Amino acid sequence: MRDRATIKKVLRFIRPHGGLVALMLLLAAVTVASTLYAPILIGKAVDQIVGPGQIYVLKLSRILVQLGVVIAVTAVAQWLMNLLTNQVTYRVVQDVRAQAFLHLQKVPVSYIDQNQPGDILSRIVNDVSQFSDGLLMGFTQLFTGIVTILGTIGFMLSINVKIALLVVLLTPVSLFVASFIASRTYQMFRLQSEKRAEMTSLVEELVGNQKVVQAFSYERTAMERFDSINGQLQICGVRALFFSSITNPCTRFVNGLVYAGVGIFGAFTVIQQGMTVGQLTSFLNYANQYTKPFNEISGVVTELENAIACARRIFEFMETPVEEPDQKDAVVLQKVDGSLEVENVSFSYRKDTPLLQDISIQVQPGQRIAIVGPTGCGKTTMINLLMRFYDVDKGQIRISGYPVREVTRDSLRRNFGMVLQDTWLKAGTIRENIAYGNPDAAMEEIIQAAKQAHAHSFIQRLPKGYDTVIAEDGGNISQGQKQLLCIARVMLMHPPMLILDEATSSIDTRTEVRVQKAFAKLMEGRTSFIVAHRLSTIQEADLILVMKDGNIIEQGRHQELLEKSGFYAKLYESQFAAS
Known part of the structure; x- marks a missing residue:
C-alpha cells in the first residue's frame, strides 16, 4: 500500500x-x-x-x-x-x-x-x-x-x-x-x-x-x-x-x-x-x-x-480550492437602497479568451435595467458577477456604495431575487417549493405570492393543492407551471433588487401579459435587471444595455435606441419585421 x-x-x-x-x-x-x-x-x-x-x-x-x-x-x-x-x-x-x-x-x-x-x-x-x-x-x-x-x-x-x-x-x-x-x-x-x-x-x-x-x-x-x-x-x-x-x-x-x-x-x-x-x-x-x-x-x-x-x-x-472566503471585516448588507455601480469591469472565464472588457454602468435606485444582445455576448456573465458567483478580474462593482468584495456573499445574495430561464424545483410539496427561500412564511403569504405570480389557479386544480408533492425538478408539472412557481418563490422574498433572466420564456403569451403586470408591480421601487431576447418585454425599461462581444455598444431607452438606427434597432426590426 x-x-x-x-x-x-x-x-x-x-x-x-x-x-x-x-x-x-x-x-x-x-x-x-x-x-x-x-x-x-x-x-x-x-x-x-x-x-x-x-x-x-x-x-x-x-x-x-x-x-x-x-x-x-x-x-x-x-x-x-x-x-x-x-x-x-x-x-x-x-x-x-x-x-x-x-x-x-x-x-x-x-x-x-x-x-x-x-x-x-x-x-x-x-x-x-x-x-x-x-x-x-x-x-x-x-x-x-x-x-x-x-x-x-x-x-x-x-x-x-x-x-x-x-x-x-x-x-x-x-x-x-x-x-x-x-x-x-x-x-x-x-x-x-x-x-x-x-x-x-x-x-x-x-x-x-x-x-x-x-x-x-x-x-x-x-x-x-x-x-x-x-x-x-x-x-x-x-x-x-x-x-x-x-x-x-x-x-x-x-x-x-x-x-x-x-x-x-x-x-x-x-x-x-x-x-x-x-x-x-x-x-x-x-x-x-x-x-x-x-x-x-x-x-x-x-x-x-x-x-x-x-x-x-x-x-x-x-482538497479542491474552496470559494474565496469573505473578508474578516466584511459588511453585512441590511438596508440596500438599490443603487449599483459597475466601474471598468473586465472578466473572462479563461484567461486566454477575453469576454467582458472595461464595462461601466451607473444604476439609480428603483431603475429597471434591461440587458440585451446576441447569444454569448456576456449577458448572463454580468448576472454572475453581480451575484458574486464569479469575481471580476479588473474593476469594481458597488452596491449601495459598498464594493461587493467587502460585503458577505450571503447578505449580498439575500438582497437579490432571481428568476432564471432554467427552472429548478426540489422534490417536495408546492408549498415547500414556494417557501424555499423563506421556510417560516405563513400560508397566507405563500398564497398571496402565488396569486401575484398567477400560479394560484393551477395550484388549486392540483389533487392536493399546495400540499401536492411534485417530483424532483418538477417532473410531473408543465414547464410553464414550473416557471410560475419559481416566480412565486421570488415574490415571497420581496428582495430590494431583482434579476429576471428570461423569466417568462416558458410561459404562454396570455399568461406572460399577466405575469408582466405582476412583475411591474413587484419592481416598483426596486432595482431590476432584466435579461431578455424578446425585446417586447423590455420596452418600458428605464435603461437598456445593448451588449455585443463582451462590450456595451449602446445604452438608452427603447425609443432613443430605435432613433439611433444602430445595433438595437436592427435586433428590434428582425423580431418585428412581419408586423
Whole structure:
C-alpha cells in the first residue's frame, strides 16, 4: 500500500474516535491471546491420552474446562470487537461524507461548471461506500492478523526453536506473493473507480434529458457511448477481480508448504524425543494459525487497496480550492437602497479568451435595467458577477456604495431575487417549493405570492393543492407551471433588487401579459435587471444595455435606441419585421 498520504488522511478521520479504536484493539489482542492459548491446552490434553492405558481423566477434565472458558472469552471478545469495528467504521464514513458534502457547498461555481456533476456525485456516494466496505473488512483483520503472526512466532519459539525458524524462513515467500498481487490490484481498482464515475455521469446525463435523447433519435449513439464505457469498466473490473481472486489461492499454496514442512520435521523430532506428541499437536495448530493471517491479510490488502483508491478520489475532491472566503471585516448588507455601480469591469472565464472588457454602468435606485444582445455576448456573465458567483478580474462593482468584495456573499445574495430561464424545483410539496427561500412564511403569504405570480389557479386544480408533492425538478408539472412557481418563490422574498433572466420564456403569451403586470408591480421601487431576447418585454425599461462581444455598444431607452438606427434597432426590426 504505497499511498501513504491518503492513509494519513484516513487516520486523521479515525483519530477523533481514538477511545473506541483503543478499546477495539484491546479486544482484538484479547481475542488473539485467547486463540493462541487454546493450542497449548489442546496439546496438554493430547499428552494426557497418549499411550496405552494412559488417560488421566481428572487432569483432562480440568484442561477441558479451561479450554471451554478460553473459547467463551474468545467468542465474547470477538463479538464486542466486531461491534466496535462497525461503530468506528460507520462514524468515520459519516464524517467523511458529511465533510465532502460540506465542501461541495463551499466550492466555487466555476468548479461545478468545469466538472461533470455525475463525477462529483460518484465521489460522494459511490466512492465513500466502497471506502467504507474496505475499511470495515480490513481494519481489525489487518491488526489481528499481524498480532496473531507475532504471537504464534513467540509460542513456536518457546516450543521448538528449529521448527519455528523453518516457518519464519518460509514467510517471505508468502509476503512476496501478496505484495506482487497488491501492487497490481491498486491500479486496477483506481481505474475501476474512475470508469464507474464516468458511467454515473453518462447515465445521469441521459436520464435527466431523456426527452431530448428521444426527440433527436440519439438512442443508438447513447447506447454506443454506454457500451464503450461499460466495456472499459468490465475490462478493468475483471482484471481487478482476477488479481484479487488469485491472492488467496497463491498464499494458501505457500501456507500448505509451510504446514507440510512443520508436520514432517516435527514428526522426526517427536521420534527423536525432541518434543511430545502434544507439543507437536500444538505446533501444528500454531503453524496453521500462523499461515492463516497471511491468507486473510492478502485478501484484506486487496480490499484496502480498493478502499484507498476510492478514498484518494474523495480527498482529491475535498482538497479542491474552496470559494474565496469573505473578508474578516466584511459588511453585512441590511438596508440596500438599490443603487449599483459597475466601474471598468473586465472578466473572462479563461484567461486566454477575453469576454467582458472595461464595462461601466451607473444604476439609480428603483431603475429597471434591461440587458440585451446576441447569444454569448456576456449577458448572463454580468448576472454572475453581480451575484458574486464569479469575481471580476479588473474593476469594481458597488452596491449601495459598498464594493461587493467587502460585503458577505450571503447578505449580498439575500438582497437579490432571481428568476432564471432554467427552472429548478426540489422534490417536495408546492408549498415547500414556494417557501424555499423563506421556510417560516405563513400560508397566507405563500398564497398571496402565488396569486401575484398567477400560479394560484393551477395550484388549486392540483389533487392536493399546495400540499401536492411534485417530483424532483418538477417532473410531473408543465414547464410553464414550473416557471410560475419559481416566480412565486421570488415574490415571497420581496428582495430590494431583482434579476429576471428570461423569466417568462416558458410561459404562454396570455399568461406572460399577466405575469408582466405582476412583475411591474413587484419592481416598483426596486432595482431590476432584466435579461431578455424578446425585446417586447423590455420596452418600458428605464435603461437598456445593448451588449455585443463582451462590450456595451449602446445604452438608452427603447425609443432613443430605435432613433439611433444602430445595433438595437436592427435586433428590434428582425423580431418585428412581419408586423
